[in-house]
Amino acid sequence: MRKEDTDKLWLATLSECNEVQRRRLAGVRTIEIGRGGLLHVCKLTGMSHHTIIKGMKEVRNTKRPQTARLRKEGGGRKKIIDKNPNVKKEIENILEENTAGDPMSKLKWTNKSTYTIADELKNKNHNASEVTVGRIIKQLGYSLQSNIK
Numbered sequence: 001m002r003k004e005d006t007d008k009l010w011l012a013t014l015s016e017c018n019e020v021q022r023r024r025l026a027g028v029r030t031i032e033i034g035r036g037g038l039l040h041v042c043k044l045t046g047m048s049h050h051t052i053i054k055g056m057k058e059v060r061n062t063k064r065p066q067t068a069r070l071r072k073e074g075g076g077r078k079k080i081i082d083k084n085p086n087v088k089k090e091i092e093n094i095l096e097e098n099t100a101g102d103p104m105s106k107l108k109w110t111n112k113s114t115y116t117i118a119d120e121l122k123n124k125n126h127n128a129s130e131v132t133v134g135r136i137i138k139q140l141g142y143s144l145q146s147n148i149k
Contacts, residue, residue, distance in 0.1 A: 023058070085139070
C-alpha cells in the first residue's frame with residue numbers, strides 16, 4: 001500500500017477519535033514511521049509537535065492509569081451562578097412581579113418566557129441565556145406555563 005493511501009486511511013480513523021486517542025495515535029504513527037515521522041505527522045494532522053511528543057510518551061509509558069475522564073474535573077466553563085451570584089436574586093425579583101398560582105399551594109408559575117426574562121436580565125447588565133434562566137427558574141420551584149390563545 002502506498003504511503004499516501006495509508007495516510008488517508010489513518011486520517012479517516014484519526015478524525016473519529018477523541019483528543020486523548022488522537023494524541024496517542026499520532027504518537028504511535030510517529031514511532032512507526034521513525035526518522036522524520038514527527039515532522040510528517042505534524043504536517044499531516046496540523047497537531048503541535050509538543051502534543052505528538054506527549055502522545056509518544058503516553059504510549060511508551062506502560063504504567064499509565066486507565067481513567068474514564070478525558071479532562072480534569074472542573075475544567076469546563078463555570079456556571080453563571082458561580083461567577084455572578086446576583087443573577088439568581090435578579091431573576092427572583094423579576095419573577096416576584098409575575099408570579100401566579102395559589103399562595104396555599106406549592107405550585108408557582110410565571111407567564112413570562114425565559115427569553116423575556118433573559119432580555120430583562122441583559123437590560124440590567126447580567127448576561128444569561130434563556131436556557132440558564134430556565135434552569136434557575138426550575139431550581140426556584142417555578143413552573144413555566146404557556147399563554148393560552
